[in-house]
Amino acid sequence: MRFIDEAQIQIRAGRGGNGCVSFRREKFIPKGGPNGGNGGDGGSVYFAADSRLLSLYDFRLQRTYEAKNGRPGEGSQCDGKKGEDTILHLPIGTQIYERTDEGEQLLADLTDKESLVLAARGGRGGKGNEFFKSSTNRAPRFAQKGEEGECKTIRLELKILADVGLIGLPNAGKSTFIASVSQARPRIAPYPFTTLEPNLGVMIDETDPDRRLVIADIPGLVEGAHAGVGLGHRFLKHVERTRFLVHIVGVDEINMDDPFAAFALINEELRAFDPSLAERPQIEVFNKIDLLESMALSELKEKVARAQRNVFFISAKEKIGLAAVQSALWQSAEVNGTHKALVTQKCGPLVDDDEYAEEF
């Protein structure tokens, strides 16, 4: 599976270059002064957020990352070159923990596409002997060594950031929904557990392209997910950092006597995983209404009205009723009358390496 949301790596910054001991020696200047240059600083290791990424897969393949050492200083006051930095690109939403014998500590949370974090600082270059020249020591015969660069064990954990999380039973039509309202093109198929990894889609307002919402589609949940049934709750952490949820129930799988039981079942799973997730604002949706006879549909609508619930009726496949859900989403995203959303992510599903290479 390409979607990986945890990895552990070693990072090592570069050593500083040693300072140089050297004296000016020229034919008619037999005792020229010290002229050893300073060593260059070692390169540092940085983490940068990259909105094109949605997996820590690469960090399972390569576990050690180093920045370059600084070059030593040379005679004739030549300072050594600084070692090159290494910048590691991570998906937005990656949390960076440093592991030590005492435990682990959060170094940074890449919540923004502009995030750039210094994770391991390069060692300082040593001073050359010219630096140490003074009135009391006009010919120092020593220079400093370069410092070691920092070396750290890092645990990376991706927790997707999105405005909207899609939840529901397998086969409810979550992926069909995200495909209908965004550019995301996840796999859709008539059997449960088609989605095995989260997909991200961006819903764009046609009348105002600056208005966007990032939607996360995760694999379906089943009863007992919190105890590991089905794909378990492994993916629920990827809706933990969403602002609101769209809860999709396929009408082909409900019991007409108790049509809301399917919502309750998933809500129980949310509660068992994290009570605050169960309190997250939810937009409830009955999907696949094209499969219902008009009599059954009217009956269901009546039940919703009687229960005084605000459930939307859609067909994600036939694109019926989507506008109402979308406008409810825009409304939920408003804070004090203005649109507020994460505009940080623009990618769809996990970028394929070849596509990635082509595009960049």
Ligand SMILES: Nc1nc2c(ncn2[C@@H]2O[C@H](COP(=O)(O)OP(=O)(O)OP(=O)(O)O)[C@@H](O)[C@H]2O)c(=O)[nH]1
């Ligand atoms: N008739 C009808 N079929 C739909 C509708 N929405 C989705 N489907 C079908 O339902 C099946 C499951 O759809 P998906 O979008 O893959 O469902 P999912 O919730 O993402 O499923 P998992 O990824 O397994 O959790 C597919 O065969 C879809 O074509 C709809 O509105 N009407």
Ligand SMILES: [Mg+2]
């Ligand atoms: Mg799916």
